[in-house]
Amino acid sequence: SQQGEEDPQALSIQEGENATMNCSYKTSINNLQWYRQNSGRGLVHLILIRSNEREKHSGRLRVTLDTSKKSSSLLITASRAADTASYFCATDGAAGNKLTFGGGTRVLVKP
Amino acid sequence: DAGITQSPRHKVTETGTPVTLRCHQTENHRYMYWYRQDPGHGLRLIHYSYGVKDTDKGEVSDGYSVSRSKTEDFLLTLESATSSQTSVYFCATATSGIDNEQFFGPGTRLTVL
Numbered sequence: 001s002q003q004g005e006e007d008p009q010a011l012s013i014q015e016g017e018n019a020t021m022n023c024s025y026k027t028s029i030n031n032l033q034w035y036r037q038n039s040g041r042g043l044v045h046l047i048l049i050r051s052n053e054r055e056k057h058s059g060r061l062r063v064t065l066d067t068s069k070k071s072s073s074l075l076i077t078a079s080r081a082a083d084t085a086s087y088f089c090a091t092d093g094a095a096g097n098k099l100t101f102g103g104g105t106r107v108l109v110k111p
Numbered sequence: 112d113a114g115i116t117q118s119p120r121h122k123v124t125e126t127g128t129p130v131t132l133r134c135h136q137t138e139n140h141r142y143m144y145w146y147r148q149d150p151g152h153g154l155r156l157i158h159y160s161y162g163v164k165d166t167d168k169g170e171v172s173d174g175y176s177v178s179r180s181k182t183e184d185f186l187l188t189l190e191s192a193t194s195s196q197t198s199v200y201f202c203a204t205a206t207s208g209i210d211n212e213q214f215f216g217p218g219t220r221l222t223v224l
Binding site: 030031033035040041042043044045048088090092097098099100101102103104 | 115156
């Protein structure tokens with residue numbers, strides 16, 4: 001079973017709009033990460049947020065983490081056509097040396 | 112890019128044949144991982160390695176074996192391929208197990224007929 005579950009499964013927005021996707025997980029974590037996957041490519045690491053952090057920014061990305069609700073959100077501001085991709089959250093387990101990925105959110109940014 | 116290559120990039124094989132996929136890294140990362148990606152399942156961990164000759168099972172290890180005889184290479188073997196193993200396989204590496212930011216290869220598309 002997947003540790004992380006993303007919501008929504010798919011998202012379609014216009015260029016310039018913000019895109020928000022959510023991730024829920026089941027067990028305690030040390031950190032949560034977000035990755036992007038362009039069609040036909042491998043995943044690329046976007047951002048890591050530790051369990052003692054509540055919010056983190058990187059460029060146009062904003063990630064929040066609520067450990068009491070076991071959930072995280074990824075916000076992409078002022079989206080561009082190049083942001084079209086699938087986005088995955090990943091959580092580590094107690095051992096910390098492996099990740100469990102969610103099913104992903106497919107984002108389509110229309111020009 | 113973290114210098115991760117996978118070979119072959121595409122392979123079509125028949126049920127019952129052995130298949131070996133290779134992951135090669137030039138970054139001297141300690142950890143290496145094999146995942147499979149299927150529609151509706153995201154990425155699922157098959158096996159991983161935390162050092163030369165040190166490997167462990169992941170979520171979906173049945174029907175797969177791995178070997179790591181040197182830091183830069185991690186091999187995934189399907190001893191007797193089945194149609195259920197048709198998938199896209201990704202290799203990933205990480206420098207440490209603490210933060211575990213992973214770097215991914217380009218993937219291998221395997222079709223078992």
